[in-house]
Structures are given as C-alpha cells and as structure tokens.
Amino acid sequence: MTQADSTKPIMGFKLPFKMKVEPRVVDPPRWYSPMLSVIAVVVALMIGALVIWLGGGEPWKVYAHIARSSFGSVGVLSDTMVKAIPLMLVGLACSFAFRMRLWNIGAEGQFFLGAFGASMIVLLPVLPEEAPKWQFIIVMALSGMLFGALWGFVPGFLKAKFNVNEIISTLMMNYIAVEWNNFFIYAVWTEGGFQMSRMFQRNAWLPRLSDFAEAIPVFRGLTTHMGLLFAIVAAIILWLVLSKSQWGYEIRLIGDNPRAAEYAGISISKNVILVMLVSGALAGLAGMSEIAGVVHRLQGAISPGYGYTGIIIAWLAKLNPLAVILVSILFGALILAGREVQPSGVPTLIQGVIMVSLIAIDFFLRNRIRITRRVEE
Amino acid sequence: MDQTNKPNEITNVVRMQGIVKRFPGVLANNQVDFELRRGEVHALLGENGAGKSTLMNVLAGLYRPDGGTVIVNDKVVNFSSPRDAINAGIGMVHQHFMLVPSQSVTENVLLGLDEPRFRMHLPRYNRKIAEIAGQYGLHVDPAAKIWQLSVGEQQRVEILKMLYRGADVLIMDEPTAVLAPSEIEELFKTLRSMTAQGKSIVFISHKLHEVMEISDRVTVLQKGVVTSACLPISSVTRADLARLMVGREVVFRVEKKHVEPGEVVLSVKDLQADNDKGLPALRGVSLDVREGEVVGLAGVAGNGQSELAETLVGLRPVLGGKVIVNQKDVTNKPVKFGIRQGVSLIPADRTQVGTAPNLSVTDNVIMKKYDQAPIGQGWMVNALEANKYAAELKEAYDIMVPTVDTSVRLLSGGNLQKVILAREISSEPKLMIAVQPTRGLDVGAIEGVQRLLLAQRADGAAILLISEELEELLSLSDRVYVIYEGGIMGEVADGDIEKIGQMMTGTRLEQIEMQGEA
Numbered sequence: 001m002t003q004a005d006s007t008k009p010i011m012g013f014k015l016p017f018k019m020k021v022e023p024r025v026v027d028p029p030r031w032y033s034p035m036l037s038v039i040a041v042v043v044a045l046m047i048g049a050l051v052i053w054l055g056g057g058e059p060w061k062v063y064a065h066i067a068r069s070s071f072g073s074v075g076v077l078s079d080t081m082v083k084a085i086p087l088m089l090v091g092l093a094c095s096f097a098f099r100m101r102l103w104n105i106g107a108e109g110q111f112f113l114g115a116f117g118a119s120m121i122v123l124l125p126v127l128p129e130e131a132p133k134w135q136f137i138i139v140m141a142l143s144g145m146l147f148g149a150l151w152g153f154v155p156g157f158l159k160a161k162f163n164v165n166e167i168i169s170t171l172m173m174n175y176i177a178v179e180w181n182n183f184f185i186y187a188v189w190t191e192g193g194f195q196m197s198r199m200f201q202r203n204a205w206l207p208r209l210s211d212f213a214e215a216i217p218v219f220r221g222l223t224t225h226m227g228l229l230f231a232i233v234a235a236i237i238l239w240l241v242l243s244k245s246q247w248g249y250e251i252r253l254i255g256d257n258p259r260a261a262e263y264a265g266i267s268i269s270k271n272v273i274l275v276m277l278v279s280g281a282l283a284g285l286a287g288m289s290e291i292a293g294v295v296h297r298l299q300g301a302i303s304p305g306y307g308y309t310g311i312i313i314a315w316l317a318k319l320n321p322l323a324v325i326l327v328s329i330l331f332g333a334l335i336l337a338g339r340e341v342q343p344s345g346v347p348t349l350i351q352g353v354i355m356v357s358l359i360a361i362d363f364f365l366r367n368r369i370r371i372t373r374r375v376e377e
Numbered sequence: 378m379d380q381t382n383k384p385n386e387i388t389n390v391v392r393m394q395g396i397v398k399r400f401p402g403v404l405a406n407n408q409v410d411f412e413l414r415r416g417e418v419h420a421l422l423g424e425n426g427a428g429k430s431t432l433m434n435v436l437a438g439l440y441r442p443d444g445g446t447v448i449v450n451d452k453v454v455n456f457s458s459p460r461d462a463i464n465a466g467i468g469m470v471h472q473h474f475m476l477v478p479s480q481s482v483t484e485n486v487l488l489g490l491d492e493p494r495f496r497m498h499l500p501r502y503n504r505k506i507a508e509i510a511g512q513y514g515l516h517v518d519p520a521a522k523i524w525q526l527s528v529g530e531q532q533r534v535e536i537l538k539m540l541y542r543g544a545d546v547l548i549m550d551e552p553t554a555v556l557a558p559s560e561i562e563e564l565f566k567t568l569r570s571m572t573a574q575g576k577s578i579v580f581i582s583h584k585l586h587e588v589m590e591i592s593d594r595v596t597v598l599q600k601g602v603v604t605s606a607c608l609p610i611s612s613v614t615r616a617d618l619a620r621l622m623v624g625r626e627v628v629f630r631v632e633k634k635h636v637e638p639g640e641v642v643l644s645v646k647d648l649q650a651d652n653d654k655g656l657p658a659l660r661g662v663s664l665d666v667r668e669g670e671v672v673g674l675a676g677v678a679g680n681g682q683s684e685l686a687e688t689l690v691g692l693r694p695v696l697g698g699k700v701i702v703n704q705k706d707v708t709n710k711p712v713k714f715g716i717r718q719g720v721s722l723i724p725a726d727r728t729q730v731g732t733a734p735n736l737s738v739t740d741n742v743i744m745k746k747y748d749q750a751p752i753g754q755g756w757m758v759n760a761l762e763a764n765k766y767a768a769e770l771k772e773a774y775d776i777m778v779p780t781v782d783t784s785v786r787l788l789s790g791g792n793l794q795k796v797i798l799a800r801e802i803s804s805e806p807k808l809m810i811a812v813q814p815t816r817g818l819d820v821g822a823i824e825g826v827q828r829l830l831l832a833q834r835a836d837g838a839a840i841l842l843i844s845e846e847l848e849e850l851l852s853l854s855d856r857v858y859v860i861y862e863g864g865i866m867g868e869v870a871d872g873d874i875e876k877i878g879q880m881m882t883g884t885r886l887e888q889i890e891m892q893g894e895a
C-alpha cells in the first residue's frame with residue numbers, strides 16, 4: 001500500500017508536508033488555461049537562457065537585445081509586425097479547423113497556393129499591368145483565398161466523402177504545393193533563369209505605412225502593410241462566428257461530440273468541407289499578403305514553415321482568434337530575433353521548447369497538485 | 378485485532394466517517410457515514426444527484442474527500458488514486474466500461490498490471506482467469522475479443538478485472554441499468570456467490586425490486602446527507618424505500634386517462650435496415666402510432682430496437698420500405714427534416730449520442746432549437762434567450778446543477794438524463810420516440826417523466842416507447858408490439874404478459890393463438 005510507505009519516516013526524518021498529484025475532477029477557473037500558456041512561454045525563455053548561458057553567453061543581455069530589436073522602437077516594432085502578419089493568418093486558419101477537431105496541418109501548402117493565386121493575377125496577367133491599385137488588392141486577395149480554399153477543399157472533400165484521415169492528406173498536399181510553385185518559378189515565370197518571377201509592378205503591392213509618410217511623417221520607413229488589417233478583421237470575424245453564430249455553435253458541437261451533432265441534424269460532411277474551405281482561404285490570404293506586402297514576386301523561399309508555426313500559435317492561443325493576434329506578435333519577435341542572435345538557432349529552440357512545455361503543462365489542466373501538511377492526517 | 382476474529386463474526390471491512398465532498402456550488406456529501414460488513418450486499422439508495430456516485434468515488438480513490446476518514450480493515454487510509462484503492466482491496470465497476478474493444482478478455486484483465494513483464498504467456502493467464510471466472514460463475518470466454526461480447530459479458534470482464542487484482546470489496550454503480558432481465562439474474566447469481574465467499578458488495582440501483590431482492594442492508598442518501606443508515610432489508614418494504622428516498626409517498630402506477638386515438642402520425646411499412654456490422658437488423662418492420670397513443674415496443678435488447686429508432690429519425694439509412702410521418706414521406710430524409718416535422722428521439726445512449734459532454738447545459742438544451750427563433754436570430758444564437766430557456770428547463774425539470782453554464786459531464790447520471798428529457802419533451806413533438814426514457818432515474822423522477830409522457834399523449838402526441846422494462850411498458854402503453862430478430866411478432870392491446878413473453882422469444886402471435894384454439 002503506497003499510503004503506508006509515504007507516512008513512513010524517510011531517512012529518519014519527515015518532511016512537514018507532502019505533495020501529491022491527483023486528477024482534476026472539477027473544471028479549473030477560466031483564467032487558468034491562459035495562465036498556463038504564459039507559464040509555458042516563461043519556462044521556454046528560461047530554458048533558452050540556460051542554453052545561452054551554457055554556450056558562454058549572457059542570457060539577460062541577449063534577451064534585452066532581443067526585446068530591443070523586436071519592440072525597442074517604432075521601426076523594429078513595425079518589422080516585428082511584418083513578421084507576425086502571416087503568422088496571424090495561418091494561426092487563425094489552424095485555430096478555426098482545430099475548433100472542430102479537424103486537424104488541418106496543411107496551412108503551409110495553402111499558404112503557397114495563396115501566394116500562387118495572388119501572383120497569377122499579376123504574372124498571367126489577369127489584370128492589365130496599369131490597373132488601379134485597389135483592383136489589384138481586391139482581385140489578388142480573392143484569388144489567393146480561392147486557391148488556398150481549393151487546397152483545403154481537396155482534403156476536406158476526401159474526409160467528408162471517403163473518411164480519409166485529414167492529417168495525412170493535408171500534410172501530403174503541402175509537398176505538392178511546394179512543387180507546384182517550383183514548377184511555375186522554374187519553368188513558366190522564371191526571370192532570366194533565376195528561380196523567381198519578375199518583381200511585381202508597384203500598383204500590385206499592398207499599401208504600407210511608409211506610403212503615407214508625406215501626410216504622417218512618423219510613418220517614414222515603416223514596412224507594416226495592409227495585411228495587418230486583413231488579419232485583425234479576420235480575427236474579429238472568426239471570433240464572432242465561433243462564439244456568437246449558429247454556425248459556430250455547430251462547429252463547437254461537432255468538435256465535442258460528432259454523434260450528438262448528427263443526432264441534432266447537423267451535417268458533419270458539409271461542415272468538414274466548409275471549415276476546410278475557410279481554413280484554407282485564411283492560409284491562402286496569408287500567402288497573398290506575404291507576396292503582395294513583402295516579397296513582391298513569386299519565389300521559392302517565401303515561408304520558413306509559417307504553416308507549421310501556425311499550429312503552435314493556435315495551441316498557445318487556446319484556439320481563441322483574438323489571442324492568436326497577440327501570440328503571433330510574440331512569435332514575430334522571435335523570428336526577427338533569429339537575425340540578431342548568434343547562434344540564430346536559439347529563437348527556434350525557444351519556439352520548440354514553448355511547444356513542448358505547452359504539451360507538458362496540459363498535465364496541470366488535467367491534474368492538480370495537492371500539498372498537505374502532515375498534521376492534517 | 379483482525380486475527381482473533383472468528384470468520385463468522387460480523388466485521389466491518391469498510392467504515393467511512395463524516396465524509397464531506399464539495400463541488401463548486403454543490404455539497405455532494407455532507408458528513409456521510411457508511412459501513413460495509415464482510416460478506417454483505419449493501420445497497421446505496423437516493424435520488425438523482427443525492428451523492429451516491431460521489432461517495433463511492435471517494436471510497437474507490439477517484440475523488441479525495443474534503444473531510445472525514447475512510448477506514449479499511451481497521452486502518453485509516455488515504456487514497457490518492459484508484460490504484461491505491463485496489464491495492465487496499467477496493468474495486469469499482471463504473472457504468473461506462475473502460476475496455477479495449479480490439480483486445481481479448483485476458484489482455485484487458487491484465488492491462489495496467491506489472492505482471493506479465495515482457496512476454497505475454499496468454500494461455501497460462503487464460504487458464505488463471507477462467508479459474509477465477511468459474512469460481513464466481515462469471516461466464517465469459519477469456520480468449521474472446523471485447524467487441525464480440527454483449528454488454529452483460531463486458532460487465533463480467535470489468536468484475537473479473539477487479540477480482541484478478543484481489544478486490545475484496547466491489548462497488549457496482551448502477552450495474553443493472555444496462556442489462557437485460559436475464560443478464561440481471563446472472564449478475565445476481567455472481568454477486569451471491571461472491572458474498573458467500575466472503576466478498577462485500579456495494580450496490581447502487583434505482584430499481585427498488587432489485588434492491589429488495591439482492592441486498593442485505595440499505596443506506597439512503599438525500600441531498601448529500603444520510604437519512605437512513607444500514608437498515609436491514611427484511612425490515613422495510615419497497616414503498617418504504619421509495620418514501621425514504623424521495624421524502625413523500627410514491628405511486629408506482631401512474632394514472633392513465635382515456636384518450637381517443639386520432640390520425641395516424643407514424644406509419645412504418647416493411648422497413649429494412651442493417652446494423653453497424655452490416656448485417657440485417659430490421660427485416661420488414663411494419664407498425665403505426667396514432668395521435669394520443671402510447672405504443673410500446675417490447676423485446677430483448679439487441680433485436681433491432683435501437684436500429685429502428687435510428688432509422689425512424691434518419692440517423693440510419695433505410696434499405697427498404699417506407700417511413701411516413703404526418704402523411705409526409707420521411708424515408709431517408711435528413712435528420713433535420715424529421716426534426717422540423719416534429720419528430721423527437723430520446724436516445725438510448727445519453728453520453729455517446731444524447732449530449733456533448735464538454736459543452737454547457739445551455740448548449741446542450743438548445744441542440745435542436747439553436748437555429749430557430751427566438752434562440753436563433755438571423756445568423757446568431759441569442760445567448761440571452763438561450764440562457765433564459767435553459768434556466769426555465771432547469772427549474773421545470775428539477776435539474777440539479779449549480780448554473781446552466783456547467784459542463785454536462787459534471788452532472789450526475791440521472792440529471793444528465795433529465796437534460797435530454799427536458800430538451801426533447803419541451804420541443805412539444807408530434808411524434809416522440811423514447812428509448813428507455815427512465816433509465817437511471819430515481820423513483821420520484823420516473824413518476825415525473827411518466828406523467829410528462831402521458832401529458833404529451835393527452836395533448837395529442839404520438840409516442841413510441843421502446844423499453845426492456847415490461848412493467849413500465851405495460852403501465853404506459855395503449856398497445857404493445859413485440860420485436861424479435863428484426864421482425865414484429867405481433868401486437869397486444871390487453872397487456873397480456875404471457876403472450877408478450879412468448880413473442881419475445883420468437884413465437885408469432887398467430888402461432889400462439891392457434892395453440893390456444895387447439
């Protein structure tokens with residue numbers, strides 16, 4: 001009997017208290033889960049500090065440097081935002097699908113297809129070269145979303161009709177997406193043999209803050225682009241859909257108990273396809289905004305794994321669309337820091353550790369630690 | 378001390394003193410005392426939400442009490458997990474089994490044990506388990522896979538798991554709720570053989586005749602407090618028990634007013650459907666139900682009842698025949714179409730089908746109304762209206778839950794059933810298909826639900842009542858069909874139990890009548 005053992009004095013003396021882990025039978029309070037997310041980040045930063053220290057660096061200096069180079073001035077803050085924009089949109093894409101327990105890990109591929117869809121408008125060309133900027137923005141955004149949605153539709157359809165596991169199909173579609181893009185940048189739209197398309201003309205660029213520098217001087221040199229607006233609007237819409245709408249109710253119900261949803265007359269296959277379409281469209285919009293806002297041409301290296309980082313962001317934000325915005329900014333800072341910190345692997349390491357601590361910390365959502373004083377027993 | 382006790386002397390194997398267990402907004406156990414003797418069956422009674430499962434979860438190491446002591450074999454214990462409890466000889470069989478369907482009985486019994494370490498020597502363990510099974514009359518093949526077993530057999534595996542781990546005290550939380558009558562008899566034989574061999578059993582049930590039959594003593598809980606402790610069963614009657622539980626007289630037979638049946642609401646013609654394994658489950662079922670009529674469907678579990686219910690509401694494809702509701706053909710129409718026609722189903726499985734465990738009471742009661750005014754407004758769910766509606770139902774159906782925002786997985790079994798009943802009955806259906814609607818409810822609540830069903834009938838609803846409990850079926854129904862292997866054996870309007878019993882084992886009504894004439 002374990003009980004008898006633990007009351008036995010250990011090595012001649014007894015601790016005045018003892019600690020026990022037991023399963024949680026009552027819902028934790030509302031603030032508990034976000035707090036754990038924060039703790040996961042803190043733990044990850046501490047482990048990062050340890051690594052830096054072991055490598056002979058000075059952790060606090062490094063962190064201070066990261067903070068300064070990510071949030072220290074309006075200029076770097078703007079750079080952080082630029083990095084965060086695609087993360088926000090893919091984070092939203094993942095959160096939305098995950099709410100229905102639909103494991104779309106194909107945001108990466110949908111991102112590439114979104115980029116392709118947007119570039120097509122300029123390169124094919126769909127719109128004449130001298131078409132006004134607003135036309136380019138609207139048509140490119142729609143096309144990017146359409147292509148992302150198509151890439152989401154395929155696994156959604158396969159799941160709805162043939163019950164194909166979406167984890168595998170979305171993952172496979174990622175590889176196809178990269179090769180698809182490669183084909184176009186190597187063979188069709190290559191510029192003088194380089195693996196990239198020509199630079200888009202300026203009226204196909206998303207407006208940046210610096211474009212308004214004449215009217216508002218502080219905007220000079222700021223590269224934050226209109227994608228930020230897309231992301232914030234998308235987050236608000238998604239939040240409304242999930243928490244207020246009838247469709248959101250259906251999604252939550254399917255996510256919690258698909259059989260109950262069926263019994264309530266909610267079509268699961270229809271919702272699987274719809275949710276994959278929306279999720280794909282959001283990731284596609286991320287690709288479009290990156291192409292039209294930052295890269296300004298179609299090329300190979302447009303994503304350092306944004307689609308996968310989106311998965312981490314979605315979990316860290318506990319699938320809450322508004323929290324996705326904040327978490328993405330943090331991750332934007334980490335990516336930016338990668339350029340500043342040597343070895344640059346440290347920020348990536350921190351991301352990985354955040355993911356692991358998140359999973360580990362979920363333990364505390366399901367269990368609780370109990371400390372009892374001996375005299376109580 | 379233990380050793381000096383003679384085996385036939387009365388010894389308490391378990392004593393619980395002053396147990397307190399609080400949940401947010403609920404005091405589930407308030408200073409509860411309980412004791413269990415060696416070799417007895419001790420029944421634990423109480424209304425839904427009285428705290429029976431909570432008390433036993435404390436004893437089984439699942440919950441830790443906020444106060445009080447648990448004494449096992451004269452030693453104070455402090456379990457922090459079910460593992461501690463089983464090490465002290467206390468095992469619990471929950472209502473929802475925790476078995477791995479694709480593995481054999483033996484593998485399931487061994488699961489989670491330290492031994493065997495590396496190499497599974499299955500034949501040897503098969504033999505060992507067959508031996509224990511034989512000792513207590515638990516008929517189950519150790520080599521069989523779980524998915525091949527009936528519910529009753531799966532329950533035997535759960536019991537075997539506990540016995541194999543050396544349990545001397547077995548807690549059974551509503552074990553009979555899922556069993557067919559013949560399986561209940563088997564279970565009782567096992568329980569008797571166990572107590573004869575010195576094991577002790579805590580038996581929770583809402584079926585008072587079972588309690589009268591199997592238990593030696595009973596303890597009654599009311600709203601977390603013990604109201605009667607350790608009454609010898611010989612000193613009480615069934616009516617006494619009901620009164621002790623509910624605190625008032627309970628009528629076991631609700632009064633049924635005469636209602637003139639109206640138009641045919643449900644008409645089923647030659648219906649055919651398969652079960653989950655793709656084998657024919659319904660082989661040409663025909664029946665109809667009129668306005669103002671309760672029609673019973675009797676039969677031993679697994680003869681196509683659940684498939685029929687699912688087919689009628691559109692959850693299972695119709696392979697042949699027709700389903701007509703209010704003159705509209707609903708054959709193979711989407712579920713929602715049926716809901717709009719006023720079809721309602723109280724499903725047999727309340728956790729797997731009837732509710733979404735992690736959603737709130739509110740979200741669960743609006744399941745079929747979220748897209749209709751006033752709860753559905755445009756594209757939105759009106760949260761205010763939804764909460765108001767849920768609060769009304771909580772009041773009207775006496776659902777014990779602190780607030781309507783609570784996740785339903787935290788509700789007691791009976792209260793969960795009430796959530797489903799509240800949702801389905803309050804939708805004022807034209808056709809109600811009720812599968813075991815009173816399963817897991819206490820006697821007081823059963824009376825309430827039966828009244829509600831009869832009130833629906835008086836309002837002109839058509840009710841198809843599917844149940845294995847003949848007593849309930851006969852007291853509520855105007856007519857009874859009997860189903861056997863997916864076919865209707867016949868229809869009885871005079872409540873002739875004799876005939877129904879014969880039909881349930883596969884004799885057609887015509888055959889019975891021919892024998893009668895001969």
Ligand SMILES: Nc1ncnc2c1ncn2[C@@H]1O[C@H](COP(=O)(O)OP(=O)(O)OP(=O)(O)O)[C@@H](O)[C@H]1O
Pocket residue numbers: 025026027400401403404405423424425426427428429430431432777778787788789790791792817
């Ligand atoms: N984990 C939990 N969290 C919050 N409340 C709980 C939890 N478990 C039980 N309760 C509440 O405690 C009370 C007692 O529940 P319990 O399950 O013990 O009732 P019961 O007597 O077994 O009822 P039933 O006959 O309906 O199964 C109920 O009001 C229930 O809602």
Ligand SMILES: [Mg+2]
Pocket residue numbers: 429430431550789790791
């Ligand atoms: Mg219970």
